[in-house]
Amino acid sequence: FRYNHLEELQAIVEKNRKDIAAIIMEPIRNVQPQPGFLEGVRALADEIGAVFIIDEISAAFRMNSGGAHLVFGILPDVAVFSKALGNGYPIAAIIGKSQVMEAAQSTFISSTMWTERIGPAAALATIKKHKAVDAGKHLMAVGKQIQEGWTRLAKKNNLKIDIGGIPPLSHFSFEYDNALSMKALFVQLMLELGFLASNLFYAMYAHTEDHVRSYLEGVDKSFEKIARSIEHNDIDKKLIGEPSSIGFKRLA
Template sequence: MSLKNNSGAQLWEKAKKIIPGGNQLLSKRAEMFLPKQWPAYYKKAKGCEIWDLDDNHYLDFSIMGIGTCSLGYAHPDVTCSVVDAVQSGSMTSLNCYEEVELAEKLISIHSWAEGVRFTRTGGESCALAIRIARSYSGKNKVAFCGYHGWHDWYLATNLSSGDKLKDQLLPGLAPSGVPAQLQDTALPFKEGDIEEFKRIIAEHGDDLGVVMMEVFRHGMPNMEFIHEVKALCELNNIVLIFDEISSGFRLNTGGAHLLFDIEPDICVLGKAMGNGHPIGAVIGKKVIMDAAQKSFISSSYWTERVGFVAALATLKVFEEQNVCEQLQSIGQDLKTQMSQVCEKLDFNLKIIGVDSVPILLFPTEQALTLKTLYTQEMLKRGVLASNVIYVSLAHSKEKRRIFVKAFTDVISLLKRALVENKIESLLEGPVCHSGFERLN
């Protein structure tokens, strides 16, 4: 496939001049994939297929709407529900009844929870959970483990010396615009390091009221560690929040914590819950969730109808079709076939992550360059690809066959380039970014 006359790449260069940062999400920036060449924009999407501005057709074996579309793009059941809701009026002076139905549904799935508040996005869901937990605890400081969005409470971590957030997920997140008075209010600890968490409690216990942590990101949960954190939270009267925006609806319908016999005080859900339509939820124990009423928490578009009906339709498909089991099976097949290709070609590509989200780790100190070359060559073969694959139901056996054929060709090319030391010479543009960087 020719990458010349790429209208999307041209529009992206224009966008960077009038939209600071180019777009609204770091993970969709062209520079995170293939600078100067990534098509960047789409006209239409269905299943795991995407058509760009020039009507080029691709199979999406990359981020699938950054993990939101587990059922595939424009899933008919969800789309029909959304279209019906829009045609019936998606915003009025009265509330939509579906928000009560969705609240009841989430509480039925998470039997430990007794209250629900809804949002539209992940970052604001985390901020809302923190606000409620602080309101309940009456304390200022938050300890956390993982990635939890863009709001002041989180970026305040980097007001202290050093890039403390780089060990959580993203390097280079400057706290520009975050009030200096928030310094030392957000305290990071690493997954598996219980001694570090104990030190935080010892040093900040009098004003530490909240702990937020991801259940997992790059692999199966470290349950011994999570149980230890929970026990210490209970001992010290600290509100424990599980951020399951990414991990929810991957291992099971609902939060992954349901599989491991552990209950948080609050859980944050989003992403795959609406299959690409904006919806977020903060669920929790009644006595803690009721603290939301002591603080002003209110937003017009949290009452809009589409997210609620999309979530209800999505949950119905998840339950009726055992979606999570299918995602695991599809992911296992992909991992197996990719591993076999790499073993046959003697290419040291490591594949980690839970089965439904394979993550590719390219070898050598030239890993970022290899990743860029991989994306470039897969794109030429009609596949959107990066170092992560969010598996969806739309990744059928036939689509996987096409992907593996392209993958085999490209890994063979990468192996030759590595042996002949000509990786950079094969690149047709700059190396991709690895984290947050200013674009212009």
Template sequence: RIARAASKKEKVLFSGYHGWSDWYLSANLASDNALDGQLMPGLQPNGIPRGLIGTAESFEFNNIDSLKAKIIGNENNIAAIIIEPARGELASDNFLTELRQIADDLNAVLIFDEITSGFRMCAGGVHREFKEKPDMAVFAKSLANGYPMSVIIGKSSVMEAAQSTFISSTNWTERTGLAAAIATITKYQKLNVHQHIKRIGESVKQIWESEAEKHSLNISTSGLPAIAGFTFNHENAQALQSAFTIEMLSRGILGFKQFRPSLAHTEKEVEIYRKSVDEVFLYLASLNELDISNINLADSTFRKLTKE
């Protein structure tokens, strides 16, 4: 809303996952598969006003031509361009340079959603590592070590627009999140947490790669060390992933295809994890195609946790 108020325009172009608000899910009003490559396939925009059709469209990350294609015919109505600067991979320098130029040419607000990437590479946003800077950046509970907290930062020329639109809060006087954020950032800087989580993340990626090679499993790893992940290169990858999680749980570890290291993870936990991955990858390598086809698949969609 701040970006729209600042630009006095309406349309939003985005790449990545940006929550479950109406503005984001409205992308699936015009096409059921608009969000398939951003989050997950099959999201139904039930309950989203039809009047929001065309107000938000997605483009491919690190693909400037994909963005340019969405701009054609909308040059005078682009309010904001929003990306996640890092998730599976970092935004490339060339992509960011062109992205910054396009936003300037359109007089659109460039926003970095740092809810996932923030505090992974440094005490702040990943954008601090880039030459090209956004007009706004958004953070959430990572800056308060899990306590409810969110922050919008930006250039004064953009943020001043917040004064011209109604923004309020139910929890103006609640200070726990603020206190937690100050304590978290102070400790983060004092202990150089980003260096620790990078080292732990690199160790875990190395475990996936070495143990997969040891047991002749075909996998691919991706992501920054602090936002790492792996996938099975198999036609029934979801089944293998489900079996991996089940077997890791039986060993007391909530193991998934992604790993988010924290200061609490030490070399001791990494070694325990290594031994478990070794055992589980050995088990997975022993499965035949029939065994794999009979694995109970983990649900890949959001769903209620309560019974009707």
């Protein structure tokens, strides 16, 4: 089912309610949850006795010091974490209510590296530092500056773009038929300016006002050249390589 389309999940439940063991979804996608959406999913899971699992692998520790579900006041039965949890070190964690987690006691898991402690140590240190410096607040502020900058500079250069994602995990897309070629040209132009950048921006605690200002200056110059190429209809001629292909399409 698609995010913010509760009616699609309701239709799935009506057709398969006896066969649904769990409902798995991310707490937030490219847009904010509509009022009642997450609460509705939680209610449907309770109604059919399904385990409500929140995938926090992307969103956790971006908006706050923990899972994004805490921001929206939703309590899942199970939450899964990774990525930012270890600040670059490999680590994943599964937390949940005791009545659900107890099921693992009847299973056996073996691992070659299960005594490796670097990941857990990194995660504990990350969580401690994250809370101490309120990293989520900084990431949100940086991300909002980037999104506002994209909006302002696109308008300045008369470019049509669509901006999405939570502020710390921002992205934009060109609203044109040859969007992939335009994206490739943007990457190429930014690289010429010394930025390894695409249409994505992932905020980090290390980002400063100077970084944001310098990056947006590069975006302005690149947008200006792209706008000029649109006028001359020579986007593809400017490319030194092939544009990327369309990626996969996400649901909830």
